[in-house]
Each structure stands twice: as C-alpha cells, then as structure tokens.
Amino acid sequence: xxxxxxxxxxxxxxxxxxxxxxxxxxxxxxxxxxxxxxxxxxxxxxxxxxxxxxxxxxxxxxxxxxxxxxxxxxxxxxxxxxxxxxxxxxxxxxxxxxxxxxxxxxxxxxxxxxxxxxxxxxxxxxxxxxxxxxxxxxxxxxxxxxxxxxxxxxxxxxxxxxxxxxxxxxxxxxxxxxxxxxxxxxxxxxxxxxxxxxxxxxxxxxxxxxxxxxxx
Amino acid sequence: xxxxxxxxxxxxxxxxxxxxxxxxxxxxxxxxxxxxxxxxxxxxxxxxxxxxxxxxxxxxxxxxxxxxxxxxxxxxxxxxxxxxxxxxxxxxxxxxxxxxxxxxxxxxxxxxxxxxxxxxxxxxxxxxxxxxxxxxxxxxxxxxxxxxxxxxxxxxxxxxxxxxxxxxxxxxxxxxxxxxxxxxxxxxxxxxxxxxxxxxxxxxxxxxxxxxxxxx
DNA sequence: GCAGAAATCTGACGATCAGTCAGATCGGGT
DNA sequence: ACCCGATCTGACTGATCGTCAGATTTCTGC
Numbered sequence: 001x002x003x004x005x006x007x008x009x010x011x012x013x014x015x016x017x018x019x020x021x022x023x024x025x026x027x028x029x030x031x032x033x034x035x036x037x038x039x040x041x042x043x044x045x046x047x048x049x050x051x052x053x054x055x056x057x058x059x060x061x062x063x064x065x066x067x068x069x070x071x072x073x074x075x076x077x078x079x080x081x082x083x084x085x086x087x088x089x090x091x092x093x094x095x096x097x098x099x100x101x102x103x104x105x106x107x108x109x110x111x112x113x114x115x116x117x118x119x120x121x122x123x124x125x126x127x128x129x130x131x132x133x134x135x136x137x138x139x140x141x142x143x144x145x146x147x148x149x150x151x152x153x154x155x156x157x158x159x160x161x162x163x164x165x166x167x168x169x170x171x172x173x174x175x176x177x178x179x180x181x182x183x184x185x186x187x188x189x190x191x192x193x194x195x196x197x198x199x200x201x202x203x204x205x206x207x208x209x210x211x212x213x214x215x216x
Numbered sequence: 217x218x219x220x221x222x223x224x225x226x227x228x229x230x231x232x233x234x235x236x237x238x239x240x241x242x243x244x245x246x247x248x249x250x251x252x253x254x255x256x257x258x259x260x261x262x263x264x265x266x267x268x269x270x271x272x273x274x275x276x277x278x279x280x281x282x283x284x285x286x287x288x289x290x291x292x293x294x295x296x297x298x299x300x301x302x303x304x305x306x307x308x309x310x311x312x313x314x315x316x317x318x319x320x321x322x323x324x325x326x327x328x329x330x331x332x333x334x335x336x337x338x339x340x341x342x343x344x345x346x347x348x349x350x351x352x353x354x355x356x357x358x359x360x361x362x363x364x365x366x367x368x369x370x371x372x373x374x375x376x377x378x379x380x381x382x383x384x385x386x387x388x389x390x391x392x393x394x395x396x397x398x399x400x401x402x403x404x405x406x407x408x409x410x411x412x413x414x415x416x417x418x419x420x421x422x423x424x425x426x427x428x429x430x431x432x
Numbered sequence: 433g434c435a436g437a438a439a440t441c442t443g444a445c446g447a448t449c450a451g452t453c454a455g456a457t458c459g460g461g462t
Numbered sequence: 463a464c465c466c467g468a469t470c471t472g473a474c475t476g477a478t479c480g481t482c483a484g485a486t487t488t489c490t491g492c
Contacts, residue, residue: 007469014468016459036342038254043449052471057451114341122338124401125330126252132401140405160431163418164411170402171395171415178394179387185340185348186386189356195380199387199423202379206422207415215376223440230439232488259478268442273480433492440487448479457470462463 007058021059023049028066032115037122064123068130071120074113075137081105082141090149090205096213099204102142103176103197110180117181139177143169149208159210172207176200223274237275239265244282248331253338280339284346287336290329291353297321298357306365306421312429315420318358319392319413326396333397355393359385365424375426388423392416 005013005021013021027048031040042063046053060066084105088098110117123131146169153159179186179200186196205213221229221237229237243264247256258279262269276282300321304314326333339347362385369375395402395416402412421429 011468017469020469036344037338041449042451053450054452054471055469058470062451118338118341122253122334125334125397127400128252132404135401136405160428162431163415164407167402167407167411168415168418170405170407171391171412171419174394174398175387175391175419178390181341182390184343185351186383188348189352189386191380191383191386195383196387199379199384202384203387203391203419203423207419210428212426215378227439230488232440236440257478258480269479270442270481271440274440278480435492436490438487438489440485442483442485444483445481446479447481448477450475450477452474454471454473456472458468460466460468462465 008061009058013059017059020049020051020055024051024056024059025066025070028063029070029116032067032119037119064128067116067119068134071116071131071134074116075134077112078109078138079141081109081138082145085142085145085149088145088149090153090208093214095209096201096205099201099208099213100197102204103200106176106180106200107183107193107197110177111183114181121181139173143173146172146208153209159208163210168207172204175203224277225274229275233275236265236267236271240267240272240275241282241286244279245286245332248283248335253335280344283332283335284350287332287347287350290332291350293328294325294354295357297325297354298361301358301361301365304361304365306369306424309430311425312417312421315417315424315429316413318420319416322392322396322416323399323409323413326393327399330397337397355389359389362388362424369425379426384423388420391419 005018007013007017024045028040028045031045031048035044040063042053042056045063046056049056056066060069081102084098084102089095090098120131120135124135143166147166150159150163150165150168154161154165179196183193186193202213221234223229223233240261244256244261247261247264251260256279258269258272261279261282262272265272272282276285297318300314300318305311306314336347336351340351359382363382366375366379366381366384370377370381395412399409402409418429
C-alpha cells in the first residue's frame with residue numbers, strides 16, 4: 001500500500017538504494033537529536049552517512065521532505081495511542097486507570113520521538129499542510145475516541161450539554177501533547193513527572209466524566 | 217534598567233542607530249509572519265529594511281539574537297497574563313468567570329504574537345536557555361498564581377492532597393498555551409473557538425477547585 | 433558655515449551550503 | 463569476462479553567511 005520507494009526522478013529504488021536512503025534518514029534523525037532544526041544541513045547529514053549531498057538529493061526533494069518521511073513512520077507507530085482511548089469504560093476507578101494509561105502513552109510517545117514531533121509541531125503551526133496531516137493522523141483518532149466517550153456521558157445525562165464534546169476532547173489531547181512535549185521543561189522547573197502524571201490523569205478524567213476521580 | 221542599546225562591538229547606539237535597529241526588528245517580525253522560521257534569511261530582512269546585511273550584523277549576533285530581542289519585548293507585554301491569575305477568588309460563578317478571563321487572555325496573547333511564540337517554543341524545547349528564560353518569564357507568574365490558588369483550596373480541604381498543586385498549575389498553563397498556539401489548527405479541524413473557550417475554562421476551573429463549574 | 437571627530441553604513445571578500453548534472457563506478461545477471 | 467541498468471559523486475553555479483576596512487553621514491565646537 002505504501003508503494004515502492006522511489007527516487008526524486010521517479011525511478012524505483014533497488015536494494016542498495018533503499019539501504020542508502022534509510023541510512024540518510026537515520027542520520028538525519030540523529031542530527032535532529034543533537035542540533036537545532038534551523039542548523040541541520042544537508043551536507044552534514046550526507047557526510048555522516050558517508051555519502052555526498054548529491055546522493056541525498058537523489059532520494060529527497062529537500063530536508064523537509066526527508067523529515068516528513070520520518071514523521072510518517074512515526075505516525076504509523078502513533079496509532080498505538082489510539083488503542084489507549086477507544087472502547088474504554090470511563091466510569092469509576094477503571095476510568096481513572098484509563099486516563100492514567102492515556103497520559104503515560106503520550107508521555108512515552110513524546111519521549112521516543114521528541115525531536116521529530118518538535119519539527120512537526122512547528123511546521124504544522126506554520127501552515128505546512130503535509131505536516132499538519134501527520135499531526136492529525138496521530139491525534140485525530142484519540143480525539144475521536146474521547147469525543148465519543150464524552151458524548152456517551154452526555155447521553156446518559158452525566159455531563160452537561162454546555163460543553164462541546166469535540167472541543168473538550170481536542171483540548172484534552174492538546175494538553176496531553178503539550179505536556180508530553182515539555183517534559184524536560186517541567187523537570188528543570190522542578191516539577192517532577194511523577195507529580196504531573198496524576199494532574200494530567202485527573203484532568204482527563206474530569207474532562208471526560210465531568211467529575212472528580214474516585215479517591216484511591 | 218534595560219541598559220542602553222549597544223552594537224555588537226559594544227558601542228552605545230545613537231538616534232540613527234536605534235532607528236535602524238528597530239526597523240530591522242520590525243522587518244524581521246514581519247518576515248516571521250510570512251515565511252517559515254527555517255527560511256528567514258538575514259539578507260532578506262536587510263533588504264526589506266532597505267539596508268545591507270553588514271548593518272544587521274552590526275546590531276545582532278545572528279538571527280536568533282534578534283528574535284530573542286523581540287521575544288523579550290513580548291515577555292514584558294506578557295505580564296498582563298499574570299494579573300489575570302493573581303488574587304482571584306476561584307469559588308463559584310466568579311471563579312468560573314476568572315477561568316474564562318484567563319483562557320481569553322491566553323487566546324488573545326497568542327493571537328498577537330503567534331509567530332514569535334512558535335520560535336520561542338521550538339528554541340526552548342531545543343534546549344536554548346535564553347529562549348527558555350523568556351518562556352518562563354511569561355508563564356511562571358501565571359503558574360505561581362494558580363499554584364497558590366490550588367494550595368489555598370487544599371488548605372481548606374476542598375481539593376485532595378493527592379494532586380501536586382504546582383504540577384497541576386503547570387499542566388493547566390501548558391494546556392492554555394498549547395490550545396492558544398493551535399487556534400488555527402482547531403478551526404481547520406472544524407472545532408470552533410467559541411466551543412473551545414468553555415472547554416478550556418471548565419478544565420481550568422476543575423483543575424483549580426476540583427469540582428464541576430456552577431451551571432450558568 | 434565649516435573642519436574634524438564620531439557614528440553609521442556598505443562594498444567586497446573568503447567561506448560555506450544549496451541544488452544540479454554529466455559522467456564515473458558498482459554489482460548482478462549471463 | 464562482459465554488459466547494462468542502478469547508483470554514486472566531483473565539480474559547478476548561485477545564494478547566503480559573517481567580517482572588515484574604508485566610504486558616507488551626522489554631530490560637535492567654534
């Protein structure tokens with residue numbers, strides 16, 4: 001379904017080509033781990049991969065396209081977040097546990113892909129549709145599941161209709177993503193993740209169910 | 217207190233120099249409104265300001281330093297957010313109104329400075345201490361006020377001690393900042409800001425007071 | 433108003449990087 | 463061993479970076 005790997009000029013890449021391409025992607029990712037996005041140069045990536053800039057341009061239009069490629073792989077892996085939110089019972093202690101699991105999922109996912117997610121976030125905010133779509137792919141499923149959960153609650157009269165289910169779900173997801181993306185910031189601000197986790201879970205629980213989580 | 221404006225080589229800038237410097241900053245800001253951060257070039261900024269790149273380097277170490285300057289001005293203006301959170305009574309309808317005002321404050325502030333805040337966010341996340349400090353300056357005051365509010369609630373026994381006040385406050389602030397920074401994203405996802413506003417306010421209210429906001 | 437000094441600006445330069453292309457090299461199949 | 467397509471790269475053009483010495487503008491004291 002992904003289609004074959006192609007060079008910029010449309011040829012299908014063979015074994016060797018795919019390996020080179022992958023090595024370039026790996027090096028690019030490592031580069032993003034260590035240098036600011038603005039300072040990532042094609043020439044450095046190529047050098048690190050033991051090849052030449054010309055080779056890079058054989059496989060990628062530009063740096064952004066290459067990052068987009070990495071981001072797409074990430075988005076596939078991101079579907080694991082979706083499973084954390086769907087078909088959950090959000091009532092009572094089990095509901096709180098689900099909220100915790102969701103929070104953990106975000107924290108972990110962001111730890112795994114932090115530098116890429118930074119770029120995806122920036123590019124989306126700057127209006128780049130391609131990156132925006134990737135971001136959506138990761139977040140939309142979770143938001144959808146939460147929206148359903150909230151609508152269920154509203155149908156049962158447990159949550160007031162004055163809260164727009166989709167908006168609340170989107171807000172919760174934005175919160176999870178933001179906190180996950182600033183873990184280092186929190187830590188250096190002397191707020192420990194072990195304290196943030198319950199705060200996040202509590203807010204998710206309250207946002208979905210409209211009430212305080214059960215005392216444990 | 218701000219100290220005089222100085223050139224890179226330490227000279228104090230006079231009238232003309234300050235004007236040129238300011239024009240460069242204005243053009244840089246306009247540039248950031250319209251081009252991706254990665255594509256902002258000194259030469260373009262200089263051209264737009266009707267001057268030469270050499271002049272730019274007379275006043276700024278590099279593009280980042282110049283943006284930092286803009287960000288610092290922004291941070292001064294950002295102190296208006298602080299007033300929205302401090303010395304508020306968070307109980308009852310007044311509390312919900314305070315939460316609404318805080319949410320509005322964030323939404324508006326981010327609308328005013330979106331492109332700059334994007335860069336500040338990225339650079340902070342990338343570990344740039346200078347930008348991190350600016351971000352802190354804006355958010356720390358709000359977080360502090362919220363922390364106090366939550367601690368008050370806990371002292372009165374209205375909120376359980378299992379939630380770490382500072383972590384909850386930090387999470388709420390991160391949420392506000394994230395949602396404010398993705399307003400366009402929400403809209404294009406067909407979630408209207410007029411629906412997000414109550415979701416945000418509700419979460420802030422619940423995060424601080426630990427209970428559902430009063431029905432209006 | 434004018435000479436001299438200080439402040440400001442810029443042309444020009446070497447270094448680096450982007451992006452392209454023709455031709456060299458490689459590696460599997462026969 | 464030879465061929466052929468796949469792959470890689472040296473070398474090039476053009477753009478930007480960042481610097482410096484010197485040109486230009488503005489200010490100062492007279």
